[in-house]
Amino acid sequence: MSDRVRMTMHSDEIIRLEGVHKTYSLGDEVTVHALRGVDLTISAGDYVAIMGPSGSGKSTLLNLLGCLDRPSAGKYFLGGEDVSKMDDDTLSEVRGRRIGFIFQSYNLIAQLTVIENIQVPLLYQGKDLRHYHDRCMQLAELVGLGDRLHHRPNQLSGGQQQRVAIARSLINDPLMILADEPTGNLDSKTGQEVLELIDRLNKDGKTIVLVTHDDRVASRADRVIHMKDGVIDRQVALKDRTNSTTS
Amino acid sequence: MFTFQFVSTVRLGIKSLMLHKLRSFLTMLGIIFGVCSVIAMLAIGEGASHAAQEEIKKLGSNNILIRSLKPAEESREAAAGARRMAIKYGLTYEDAARLHSTIPGVRQVVPMRIIRENVRFSRNEVPCQVIGTLPSYPEVVGVDIVRGRFLCQLDELHQNNVCVITVGLARRLFPYQDPLEHALRIDAFYYQVIGIIREKNMPEQRTQAGRMEGEPLDNNVYIPLSTSRTRFGEVLIRQAAGSFQAEEVQLHQVTIQMKDLAAVETADSQINTMLRRFHEQKDYEVIVPLALLRAAERTKRTFNIVLGSIAAISLLVGGIGIMNIMLATVTERTREIGIRRALGAKRRDITTQFLVETVVLSVGGGLVGVLLGIVTPYIVSHFSELKTIVTVWSVMIAFCISGAVGIIFGLYPATAAAKLDPIEALRHE
Ligand SMILES: Nc1ncnc2c1ncn2[C@@H]1O[C@H](COP(=O)(O)OP(=O)(O)O)[C@@H](O)[C@H]1O
Ligand SMILES: [Mg+2]
Numbered sequence: 001m002s003d004r005v006r007m008t009m010h011s012d013e014i015i016r017l018e019g020v021h022k023t024y025s026l027g028d029e030v031t032v033h034a035l036r037g038v039d040l041t042i043s044a045g046d047y048v049a050i051m052g053p054s055g056s057g058k059s060t061l062l063n064l065l066g067c068l069d070r071p072s073a074g075k076y077f078l079g080g081e082d083v084s085k086m087d088d089d090t091l092s093e094v095r096g097r098r099i100g101f102i103f104q105s106y107n108l109i110a111q112l113t114v115i116e117n118i119q120v121p122l123l124y125q126g127k128d129l130r131h132y133h134d135r136c137m138q139l140a141e142l143v144g145l146g147d148r149l150h151h152r153p154n155q156l157s158g159g160q161q162q163r164v165a166i167a168r169s170l171i172n173d174p175l176m177i178l179a180d181e182p183t184g185n186l187d188s189k190t191g192q193e194v195l196e197l198i199d200r201l202n203k204d205g206k207t208i209v210l211v212t213h214d215d216r217v218a219s220r221a222d223r224v225i226h227m228k229d230g231v232i233d234r235q236v237a238l239k240d241r242t243n244s245t246t247s
Numbered sequence: 248m249f250t251f252q253f254v255s256t257v258r259l260g261i262k263s264l265m266l267h268k269l270r271s272f273l274t275m276l277g278i279i280f281g282v283c284s285v286i287a288m289l290a291i292g293e294g295a296s297h298a299a300q301e302e303i304k305k306l307g308s309n310n311i312l313i314r315s316l317k318p319a320e321e322s323r324e325a326a327a328g329a330r331r332m333a334i335k336y337g338l339t340y341e342d343a344a345r346l347h348s349t350i351p352g353v354r355q356v357v358p359m360r361i362i363r364e365n366v367r368f369s370r371n372e373v374p375c376q377v378i379g380t381l382p383s384y385p386e387v388v389g390v391d392i393v394r395g396r397f398l399c400q401l402d403e404l405h406q407n408n409v410c411v412i413t414v415g416l417a418r419r420l421f422p423y424q425d426p427l428e429h430a431l432r433i434d435a436f437y438y439q440v441i442g443i444i445r446e447k448n449m450p451e452q453r454t455q456a457g458r459m460e461g462e463p464l465d466n467n468v469y470i471p472l473s474t475s476r477t478r479f480g481e482v483l484i485r486q487a488a489g490s491f492q493a494e495e496v497q498l499h500q501v502t503i504q505m506k507d508l509a510a511v512e513t514a515d516s517q518i519n520t521m522l523r524r525f526h527e528q529k530d531y532e533v534i535v536p537l538a539l540l541r542a543a544e545r546t547k548r549t550f551n552i553v554l555g556s557i558a559a560i561s562l563l564v565g566g567i568g569i570m571n572i573m574l575a576t577v578t579e580r581t582r583e584i585g586i587r588r589a590l591g592a593k594r595r596d597i598t599t600q601f602l603v604e605t606v607v608l609s610v611g612g613g614l615v616g617v618l619l620g621i622v623t624p625y626i627v628s629h630f631s632e633l634k635t636i637v638t639v640w641s642v643m644i645a646f647c648i649s650g651a652v653g654i655i656f657g658l659y660p661a662t663a664a665a666k667l668d669p670i671e672a673l674r675h676e
Binding site for chain 1: 251255263582585587588589590592596670
């Protein structure tokens, strides 16, 4: 598919994967084929859930989308830029500026307070934290932790920690938010709260890609991608926001 | 902008180190002891060599001193022949004249006869060194004329019975009178006091040589050399260990002042050659303060190299300690590294972060070490006789080395941290 064709398809398309493979080599001669040719497009404002059995390559796909790694083969365009050609520094730059991560295990930095954790992505954009104080406060309020700014992660519940992680993912106003089983470590009630927060972000226009095992979680998305053995088994559109295809 | 980022990196580094206070402190100890011992040892070495050099400088670096020495027992008996006869040794008037005329680059030759006598005035009696010398004495040995004048050529020519005394003696001998209006008595002769002087650099060695218990240092009477020769004669009776000994010594010391330092260097061997020719036995010693000074400087340099090596080793050990801890820290914080990488940290951001932590450790240790290193010599000289001098350069060197140790030994752990794959790091338990 030529560049021109791609450009004409969707003006608000932000992600395009073309025949993406990912292989891991474990020592000599043993390779794991985690992704075996994935084609995928995601547009601005999409809410995509990725489902599939364990080991089907969901996390691998999400890591690639998040520019934590490069595809072994195939192409990945993020906002029109070819990620497969980027060097390590550029990947870091792209992660910091355009991607917001939410992890299953929250991944806050233990020695930093809530507000400091929210600020971390700013540091690596070379931004002066003093100019962003108000924004940090707003985000903390948004996730309902305005009164916990100076608490450490170990003084917070799991749900609260995950909400800090959400605030942190938003600080640089990213192109999209990637969440790998964000409710995996939470009980259903706090999980529900976190999901509602994510829903709200999508309503406000953020693109969300979310990996989950849970059908009820997936049902919140506009589109569900089912993975199996490193390929996309089928895609199901739940709301007619985007075009749906079945492969 | 950059400074802000740097400050926050340093602050973060300190914060991470404070998370393990004891561990950080123990890690710093290596550097603290290293830096402290460098500064303290250099201060003690500097103090010792400074004291030695001061002593030597007092003798005058342009000067060469020749002293009469009583020769060793066997050779002395051979020379004296019989026990009863006066032992004859030492420098002669001829030596002094010959030195003046033959050694190139000589500016002054000041011969001295030094005789121990009690000096009296009224009821006061003080044991003194009666020094017969020439009017040029003050030019060669630093002397302040406090009152009156020093000996002059006429005094020498006419063998005048005049004398110049040191400040200390004036105080002891004339507590209530004006010394310049009186004459003091040595043996049976009276000497009019014509001046009071203060010796600027009193050569300690000379006064210590035959110093009796409790004898004050600056009890000197200067009289014309010619007067000394006629009044005291050449044969001197000395009481030693219960028996009287007669000695015949013409001059006890000859101080030669050279025109410049270059002349001092060449004159050393010339003087020795000349004296060897005219003296059958080694009844003199040649002291070249400049050579002593050079030797002292050489010793100091060797000393500094030895100290430097010890210091380098202790700092090396400290550095290895830091590296060890930082490697453990990197492993322990692998997940944090993964998180930061996911949030946009570049490799060099991670390198900087860990490098800053190591440098904070080593520079922090360096600062504490500098403080201890300044205090320790002070305590040492307070509780012992050792003189210590903390030099600015030793503090700077020790401090800079501690910083360098941090960078050198932090570089490996920091690059190891930066090389971690973000995904692997995030998975780390
Ligand atoms: N770093 C890695 N090294 C080797 N194999 C890996 C690595 N990461 C993932 N894999 C393998 O790739 C496959 C897909 O893994 P993953 O994407 O984590 O699956 P999921 O998230 O769907 O459970 C699995 O078989 C897994 O063992
Ligand atoms: Mg997974």
